[in-house]
Amino acid sequence: MRENKNIYYRKRRGKRFFYVKNADGTNRIWELGKCLKEELKENDPVRVNIEFFIGLRNHVEHSIDNDKVLLKVTSPQAHACIINYEKNLIERFGREFSLRGQLRIPIFVSPLDPGHIREHRDLTKDLPKDIHDYLTGFKGGISPNVQRSSAYAYKLYLIPYSGNGNGPDMAVTFVKYESLTAEMKNHLSEISTNALEENAVVVVKSEVQEVSNRERFLPKAAAEIISGELKVKFGVNDFTVYRKYKQVGPVTGGSRVLMNNSKSFCFYDDAVNKCVYDRSFIDLAVKDLRKEGVYKKLFGKSAKDRGMCLDE
Structure with missing residues (x-):
């Protein structure tokens, strides 16, 4: 509040x-429901997500035989709730209160043969009638726009692919839905519709159509974050000076060849055909540049003169 x-x-x-x-x-x-009404608008997906769990809590006993089934069928809303909470913590209290270092999105493993696909589709049939009715009734009572929002239910399309042979491959590559072409979006929609009817190598988690690279940033965005943290003007050129000092990022602009210290800090993103930088590297830059000696060595001027809060 x-x-x-x-x-x-x-x-x-x-x-x-x-x-x-x-x-x-x-x-x-x-109570929580009253706070939501005072703080958020009626159709705000964040509010609807929490209202979903308030209602669910009122239907669930402390111990039920099929709690694992309930966890599976509500996992998209649970993921969205945690992400919303994390975002709200940072917006209200600052990034030092982030849960990023303590929480990870779990991976649910399930064979992709037709039998297991049908089993996943029919999970809700194993729930008690009152909970089953609540889940279907709640979904039917909210707008399509809210249902499609990642703030209400967080969904991932998992599509296996082969490595490209250019250096180490990430286990998971995040692609922004907005960066896809119209043709790709239509194809993805077809996959979503048909995946549970065919023996497809696709796992559809829920009712949302957005996956974003939340903790990796292009140079401009990285520089803006650093500028905001340090309270000084800090542009892309400044960011380039710092990353080269740390031997992180591409050897030359647009290159896929990365410098020696790039591991875990910089990755080539095929979705945008550019290098992106992990949040941990941005945090390291903020920590380094708050030190007077580092800042003056790189930029030839005193950070104190620019009003920056410095570490001893």
């Missing part, structure tokens, strides 16, 4: 307001 917001229930008696009391005499605080 916003700062200085009164989060207690009150009722009016004449011209005065009185706090509503709990059974133990304490003031009654707004």
Whole structure:
């Protein structure tokens, strides 16, 4: 909630307001659902995602026989909830409160033969009737735009492919949905529709159509983040000076050949045909450039004169 917001229930008696009391005499605080209504608009996917779990909590007992099935069929909403929480933490309190170092997206392993595909499709049949009815009823009550939002349910298309032979391959390559051509988007939509009907080598996790490279950035975006952290002007040319100092990134502009220290810091992204930089490298740059000696060595001027907060 916003700062200085009164989060207690009150009722009016004449011209005065009185706090509503709990059974133990304490003031009654707004429940989560009330906070959502005050903070977010009705069709905000973030709000709908949390409302989904509030309703689900009211239908689920503390122990049910098929809790593993429930975890599987609600995993897209759970992934979205964690990502929303992480984003909100950073926006409100700063990146130092990020959960990025503690949490990872789990990988669900399942054979892709027709029998197992049908089994996955029919999972909800094993749920208690009241929970099954809640899941189908909730989905039917929200708009298609909310259903398609990654803030409501987070989906991944996993498509196996062969390495290109140009250096080490990442186990998972993230591609922005918006970067695909119209033809590619249409083809992906066809795959989504037909994957559960055929013996396809595709795993469709849920009802969303967006996958983004959230923790890797092009040079311009990386420079903007560094500039914001250091509170000084820091452009792409400055970023290039720093990465070459650290021996990270392409040997020359546009090259696929990376310098010696690029491992885990810089990767060639085939989706955009450019090198992208991991958030860990950006964090390292911020830490280094807050040191007076490093900054002056690279840029020939004192960082203190530019108002930067320096580490000793």
